[in-house]
Amino acid sequence: MSVYDEFPPEFWQGIEQFNHGQFYDCHDTLEAIWLECYGTEKKFYQGILQIAVACYHLSNLNWRGCAILLGEGMSRLGQYPADYAGIDVDALIDRSQEMLLIVQQAGESGVNQVAREYGLIGESVTASDVERSLPHIKRV
Numbered sequence: 001m002s003v004y005d006e007f008p009p010e011f012w013q014g015i016e017q018f019n020h021g022q023f024y025d026c027h028d029t030l031e032a033i034w035l036e037c038y039g040t041e042k043k044f045y046q047g048i049l050q051i052a053v054a055c056y057h058l059s060n061l062n063w064r065g066c067a068i069l070l071g072e073g074m075s076r077l078g079q080y081p082a083d084y085a086g087i088d089v090d091a092l093i094d095r096s097q098e099m100l101l102i103v104q105q106a107g108e109s110g111v112n113q114v115a116r117e118y119g120l121i122g123e124s125v126t127a128s129d130v131e132r133s134l135p136h137i138k139r140v
Helices: 009-019 023-036 041-059 063-077 089-106 108-117
Strands: none
Touching: 009 023, 009 041, 023 041, 041 063, 041 089, 041 108, 063 089, 063 108, 089 108
């Protein structure tokens, strides 16, 4: 049995949604399993959920919500080993930390530009137009 079999299929569905920028859907998917979870995975699910919601907030130009949830999500994920659940936790935290610093430096008045640079807003944004990379969840 691999580590991938230890987590419900909904978890992996949420990871796919996250990686495709479907942050609201990811939230809904992971929240459903998070609410039912009582083990060590509960805070892990919540940490990923919070980073997804932070990205969603950035897409809605909610600077404060983005900054707060990035910090909370990273704090929760920081309690887990670097390769927990077959996920590269350290890479997710590093990319989220990078994003948090950019969001904090931009401040509320610069949130529109940051969201645009991440490709979260703007007309017909393509990968080649994006200046910054959103957090991504990689398997190890």
